[in-house]
Amino acid sequence: MDQKTTLLEQLRIDRSSDHQTDSRAPWLLWGAGALLLVLLAAAGWWFFLRNPGVPVHVAVAKEIAAAPGSTAVSASALDASGYVVARREATVSAKTIARVLEVLIEEGQKVSENQVVARLDDSNTRAALEQARAQLAQSEASLQAATIALKDAEPIFRRNEQQVAAKVISAQEFDNSKAVYEATQADFAVKQRAVEVARSILTVAQRQQDDMTVRAPFAGVVTDKAAQQGEIVSPSTAGGFTRTGICTIVDMDSLEVDVDVSENFINRVRPGQPSTVRLNAYPDWEIPAEVLAVIPTADRSKATVKVRVGFKQKDPRILPEMGARVSFLTAPGEGTAKGGAVAQATMLPPEAIDTSGDSPAVYVIDGSIVEKRSVRLGAKTSEGQTVLSGIGPGARVAVGDFTKLSDNGRVAIQE
Numbered sequence: 469m470d471q472k473t474t475l476l477e478q479l480r481i482d483r484s485s486d487h488q489t490d491s492r493a494p495w496l497l498w499g500a501g502a503l504l505l506v507l508l509a510a511a512g513w514w515f516f517l518r519n520p521g522v523p524v525h526v527a528v529a530k531e532i533a534a535a536p537g538s539t540a541v542s543a544s545a546l547d548a549s550g551y552v553v554a555r556r557e558a559t560v561s562a563k564t565i566a567r568v569l570e571v572l573i574e575e576g577q578k579v580s581e582n583q584v585v586a587r588l589d590d591s592n593t594r595a596a597l598e599q600a601r602a603q604l605a606q607s608e609a610s611l612q613a614a615t616i617a618l619k620d621a622e623p624i625f626r627r628n629e630q631q632v633a634a635k636v637i638s639a640q641e642f643d644n645s646k647a648v649y650e651a652t653q654a655d656f657a658v659k660q661r662a663v664e665v666a667r668s669i670l671t672v673a674q675r676q677q678d679d680m681t682v683r684a685p686f687a688g689v690v691t692d693k694a695a696q697q698g699e700i701v702s703p704s705t706a707g708g709f710t711r712t713g714i715c716t717i718v719d720m721d722s723l724e725v726d727v728d729v730s731e732n733f734i735n736r737v738r739p740g741q742p743s744t745v746r747l748n749a750y751p752d753w754e755i756p757a758e759v760l761a762v763i764p765t766a767d768r769s770k771a772t773v774k775v776r777v778g779f780k781q782k783d784p785r786i787l788p789e790m791g792a793r794v795s796f797l798t799a800p801g802e803g804t805a806k807g808g809a810v811a812q813a814t815m816l817p818p819e820a821i822d823t824s825g826d827s828p829a830v831y832v833i834d835g836s837i838v839e840k841r842s843v844r845l846g847a848k849t850s851e852g853q854t855v856l857s858g859i860g861p862g863a864r865v866a867v868g869d870f871t872k873l874s875d876n877g878r879v880a881i882q883e
Contacts (some may be wrong), residue, residue, distance in 0.1 A: 478627035520843045521836055521878035524868035529814040532854070537841045545796050546736045548775070551729030552747070552790040556686060559694075560714060562588055564678045573715055586695065586714045590680035593673070600673035604666035611659040620649050625649035678794040691788065718788055724760060725781060725792045726812030728772035732822050737762055737796050743777055744848070748802055750792035752818075754848050755782040759796070814861050815852045821845070822870040830859060831866040831873050833854040833881070838866050840875040 490763050566588035575587045625645050632642040695701050695714040702712060725745055729737055741759040746752075756779075763774040779786065821843065822829045830846050831838040843858030859865070866879055873879070 482740075498690040501873070514673060521880035522832075522868060522872045523882050524831075524838075524866040524873070525819050525882055526833060526880045527820040527865045527867050529816055529863040530852075532815050545798050546729065546733050547795050548727040549577070549791070549793050550728050550777070551745065552723055552786060552788055552792055553642050553726050554718045554720075554788050555722035555724060556574070556655070556688070557716065557722075558685050558838055559713040559716050559787070560585060560682060560684065561703050561714055562586075562682055562701045563703055563721045565700060566680065568697055568699050568714070569702055571693065571695060571714065573690045573693060574767050575690055577690045579688060579690060579717060581687045583684045583686060584681055585690075586686055588680040588682065588701070593676045593680055597670070597673040597677045598661050600666070600670040604663070604670050607659070607663040607666040611663050614622055614656040614659040618652045619651045621652040621672075622861075625798075673859065682714055686717070688717040688718055690715050691718050699864060700794060708809040720784075720786075721782060723782075723786055724758070725777040725779075725789065725794055727775050727777060727792075727794050728767070728770060730771055731766050731771050732777075734762065734773045739776055742797045744795045744797065745777065745779065746793050746795075746848070748793070750785065751850075752850075753785075754850075755786070757781070757794070813846060814855045814859060814863070816855055816865060817867065818848065818853045820865045820867045821853055822873075824870060830855075830863075831870075831879075832859060833864040833866050836878055836880070838873060838875070838877055838879050 490768055505874050506738065552691045569587045569589055570588045573579060579585065625648075628637060628642050631637045632639060663687075694712075701714060702746040737759060739759050739761055743757040743759060745755040746757070755778050758780060759776040760776040763776070766773050816830070820830060822831070829840055829842050829844050841858050845857045846854030846856045850853070866873060868879070
């Protein structure tokens, strides 16, 4: 009996240990939860410490209003790059091969029309001119002698005509006097032509002498001085050390911009279209301009069409061969509200706009997060960059390193 009782006691489950475990379970759960919260807080603190956001400054979009047709809020229909060129530019040279005696200009000097820029060796042309003058004098003296002979022969011939009619002299004598008179007439005519030839030779010699003085063909500025005293100049390449020009003169009032526009977008450009030009040397300077002409032919190698753009304002800072960027603006009145209402736009600092992508964009700040938005730009003025659409007045825009910013990215606003 005792053995059976012992066996039954061994099979009985001890509930005392389970009771002790159940009493500790809530404390264990609370401890694990607290530990998890501490770990999450530490992870969050580490994340924000390591990634506080891209440091940026804030620019606020300002509302602007412009009258209908004002170019201040005109949109850019197309942008293209080109170069400043001179419509009137000449490389001044001599008409013949000659040695330079003196050069009277320097680079950067302003010259007037017909101003002497150089003198050439005129020893040969001066001698030829003197010879032509002597030949003319000789021809005029011969003509004078022939004139006297003709005057003497004519009355004799007229008298012989009367005498032969009255049968005072023979027909043979009359024929002799007639032959002398006609020979005198012919000699006079030859001497007249000889004088004309001598005068023509003198004119040629005088022009050759004048060509030894090189003059400016028009008023402008000397951009290049090619020849020096003692050098040989020629109107064409003659080999050796012969120069083909003396200087280059540019008419600064004829400066314009030549741009190559892709033929896919040439329909956005038309003659007379308002434009703005920004020189690479002065990117913040906006120069009013307009389209002068669209050249009616395309370049098949580049698939472009040449467009001439003229400046509306002249300025000495504009120089030939400068790089330029042209913005072809929409027509006056486009983009205004219906009924002639005043068009609304916003103004931002140029540094607040990301132009590195295919289209301009800004990063609008919402708390510590930024949202990337595409915008449509208008003209750039001294006050800032006009934004026609994409953001409204009062929008807070990030200004910073755009290479580090992204849509829905975190930023740290700097005061």
